[in-house]
Amino acid sequence: MSLSPLLQELISALRTLPGVGPKSAQRMALHLLERDRTGAQTLAEALVQAVEHIGECQVCRNLSERERCGICEDGTRDRGVVCVLESPVDLMAVEQTGGFNGVYFVLKGHLSPIDGIGPDELGLEQLFTRVDGGEVSELILATNPTVEGEATAHYIAEQLQQTHVNITRIAHGVPVGGELEFVDGGTLAHAFAGRRSLKRSADD
Incomplete structure (x- = not known):
């Protein structure tokens, strides 16, 4: 079946989303065009705004449209306790529990030499500099319980063995x-x- 070039382009764009295959992308595209054009316009505008204005927090590397995210700006948080996570979605999961009042550092990945991801790509120098600043008393390593996540946690812990900071690993x-x-x-x-x-x- 020959599709409109613009429709095919929309379907292909939707397929870039995780877990969305060709059939799902087609259903989404047709739904937006046939039943919810207002929603489609809102989605398009929100996506453009997000891509243009959301960057990285200069302190914790979480997604933020300001130099410092809301969590890093929050004076009620315990800045001495830093939770190290692999991704912003992990941060959202921890925040939803409501049980953590410290601050964060987001690696945006894990060590993976085969993929060319080393300490520099994870911003570890920035993390180590933050620890050396003297404000951090505990570093909670909350990387995922995968081989790569465990290796990343081990590497960070090894690099900070000579510091005053208490290094902990979340229980699994x-x-x-x-x-x-x-x-x-x-x-x-x-x-x-x-x-x-x-x-x-x-x-x-």
Whole structure:
């Protein structure tokens, strides 16, 4: 079937989105053109504005349209506790829990020599300079529990061994509501390695 060149261009553009195949892209394009042209216009304008004005926070490397993002500007956050994450979407996930009041540093990836991603691409010098500034008391390494994520966390920890900063790694284990028989061996091993005591200390 021969499609309009502009329609084909729209479908191809939608396919650049993660998880969107040719059929899904076609459905999206037809929906926008046939049923929601106002929504399509709003989407187009928002996308142009985002691409033109959203850059990188100069402190934490999170997405921001200002030099310092809202989190880094927030005076109520504990600047001594820095959580290191792989991506802005990980930051959003942590923020949604409402349980973390520190600040962040976003790597925008993980170490992967085969893909040409080294310390420079992750902004690690910027992170180390921030630690050397003396304000950071704890660095929480919250990279993903993948081979690359673990290697990245290990590299950062090794580079900062001689500093005063307390370096911690988030625990990985059995999900809340999960049953042991359905948990994979790697996750179960992490759960046992990261176990903690439930016995109260004498000071409690």
